[in-house]
Amino acid sequence: QLYDAKAGGWRDLGMLDVMQIFGRAGRPQFDKSGEGIIITTHDKLAYYLRLLTSQLPIESQFLGSLKDNLNAEVALGTVTNVREACAWLGYTYLFRRMKTNPLVYGITWEEVIGDPSMGAKQRSFIIDAARSLDKAKMMRYDEKSGNFYCTELGRIASHFYLQYSSVETYNEMLRRHMSESEVINMVAHSSEFENIVVREEEQDELETLARKACPLEVKGGPTDKHGKISILIQVTVEELSLFSFSLSPGTFLS
Known part of the structure; x- marks a missing residue:
C-alpha cells in the first residue's frame, strides 16, 4: 500500500505501479528471465491476480x-x-x-x-x-x-x-493593487500544493519561522495550510535552513 495524501489514508498499489516495478526485473542485457513477487493480504490476492491476467482493464485518467x-x-x-x-x-x-x-x-x-x-x-x-x-x-x-x-x-x-x-484561482484572487504578502498568499492557494498538510510536530518550528524569519505577513498563520505554504515560500526565497525533514525545501518543492 501507498499513503495517499489527497485521500488522507492508505491505498492499494495500482496495477500500473506493479507493472512498472515488475518491468525492472530481468533486463534483457543482463538476464534471460526475471521474477516479480507480490506480497499482499489474502483478501487482495484475487484482485491482483485479475489485474495481472488482464481481467480488469486499466482505464484512462x-x-x-x-x-x-x-x-x-x-x-x-x-x-x-x-x-x-x-x-x-x-x-x-x-x-x-x-x-x-x-x-x-x-x-x-x-x-x-x-x-x-x-x-x-x-x-x-x-x-x-x-x-x-x-x-x-x-x-x-x-x-x-x-x-x-x-x-x-x-x-x-x-x-x-x-x-x-x-490559473482559475489566480483569476479569482488577483487584483490590480496587491501587497507582496497577498501575492504570496494567492500563490499558496495553487492546486499544486493541495497535498500539503499541517502536521502537529511542525508547529513549533513554523511559529518560530513566522515570527523571526518571514519578512512578510503570513496570512492565516502557521496553523493554517495556506499559512504554512506562505512560510515555506518565504523561507525558500530567503534560503534559510530548516530542521524538520517534512519542511525541507526539497520535500516541499517536490
Missing part, C-alpha cells in the same frame, strides 16, 4: 487533465482548431477506452448507438475544454471558426506546468 494538455498543444502550435484537436484526441488511450467501455466516461448507450465512431462525444470534450480555457484567458476560442489562439497566460502556464485550476 486523461479527462481529468484534458484542459492542461490541450493548452500545452495550443501553446506549442501543434493544435490550432477543433478539427485538429479531435484528431489529436483520437490518438490517445482515452479515446480507445471510450469506444471500448463508454459508460466509465459518462457516455450513455443511446449516445453510442447514435454515434458509434464517438466523433460527436470527442468533439464535445474538446469544445468543453476549449470554452473553459477561454474563460480562464489561457487561450482564445472562436466559436464560429473553431480556431484556437494562444494567449500569454496560456503560454506561461504551459511552460511552467501551471495547472488550469491554479
